[in-house]
Amino acid sequence: xxxxxxxxxxxxxxxxxxxxxxxxxxxxxxxxxxxxxxxxxxxxxxxxxxxxxxxxxxxxxxxxxxxxxxxxxxxxxxxxxxxxxxxxxxxxxxxxxxxxxxxxxxxxxxxxxxxxxxxxxxxxxxxxxxxxxxxxxxxxxxxxxxxxxxxxxxxxxxxxxxxxxxxxxxxxxxxxxxxxxxxxxxxxxxxxxxxxxxxxxxxxxxxx
Numbered sequence: 001x002x003x004x005x006x007x008x009x010x011x012x013x014x015x016x017x018x019x020x021x022x023x024x025x026x027x028x029x030x031x032x033x034x035x036x037x038x039x040x041x042x043x044x045x046x047x048x049x050x051x052x053x054x055x056x057x058x059x060x061x062x063x064x065x066x067x068x069x070x071x072x073x074x075x076x077x078x079x080x081x082x083x084x085x086x087x088x089x090x091x092x093x094x095x096x097x098x099x100x101x102x103x104x105x106x107x108x109x110x111x112x113x114x115x116x117x118x119x120x121x122x123x124x125x126x127x128x129x130x131x132x133x134x135x136x137x138x139x140x141x142x143x144x145x146x147x148x149x150x151x152x153x154x155x156x157x158x159x160x161x162x163x164x165x166x167x168x169x170x171x172x173x174x175x176x177x178x179x180x181x182x183x184x185x186x187x188x189x190x191x192x193x194x195x196x197x198x199x200x201x202x203x204x205x206x207x208x
Contacts, residue, residue, distance in 0.1 A: 008043055008057070013065040016047070016055075017104070018121070021134030023048030023143035024065065035059070048143035049134070098139050098149070098157035101168055116172050116185070122165055123197035127158055135161075170204045177208060 008014065012027045029044040033056070040058035047053055055062065104110060104118045125135035136145035136154050139161070145154070176185045189201040 008041060008062065008064065014043075014045060014062045015065060016060065017063055018060065019050070020102075020138035020141070022050040022053075023137055025053075025062075028052070049137060096157070098136070098154070099161040099164060100139070101161075101164055102138065105165075105168060112172060112175055112179075116169075116176075116188075119165065119169050119172060120192065120194075120197045120201070123194055123200055125158075126196070127155060132158060166200060166203075169200055170207065173201075173204045173208070182208075 008027050008030050010027055010030055012030075014025045014027060016022050016025065025045040025047040027043050027045055031042045033040050033042045035056060035058035038058065040056060043055050043057065043062070045053050045055060045062075102118070102122075105115055105122070107115070110118075122135075122138075125131050125138070132151070132154050133145065135158060136149065137143065139145075140148065142148060149157075173182070173185060176182055186205065189198070189205070192198040192201060
């Protein structure tokens, strides 16, 4: 089997973009299947923080960690030199990974709708013990963020993340309003099941 960004083989290390809190995954078994007439794979994966999960790649696309490393390496080579020097000269320090909003929430090349959904998904995290760790896994990409940060540091970082996330959510809804799509977003909000996300959207609507 040829390995590519969409084809996996045993031993590949992967990430689940929709469940970053599961941590790194290792493919244990990989089978070619057909799903709705298209080729896909059924994978048995051991995730660091979840255990064994069987995934249909047609339903839950995964990311090969090798591909993300190559992309990050390319970005560092193309921008790290002059940009890093410029930031250093200006006294700008690297943003803190604990409260930086994930790229999928802010990437301008991602549709506004997908950025909204990704932002709403982060409302499943809270300062509850297990949830706080899951959030830190998403933020840092580490299987065990407590190996780098204390729980006290996580507890203090989360409110700042939540504040920036709330402001970002409002800015997205404002963009939809400017595009004349506020009614469609209200229809989407009516279908939200997670209480925290639903409450956040209601608060945004009241502020407009």
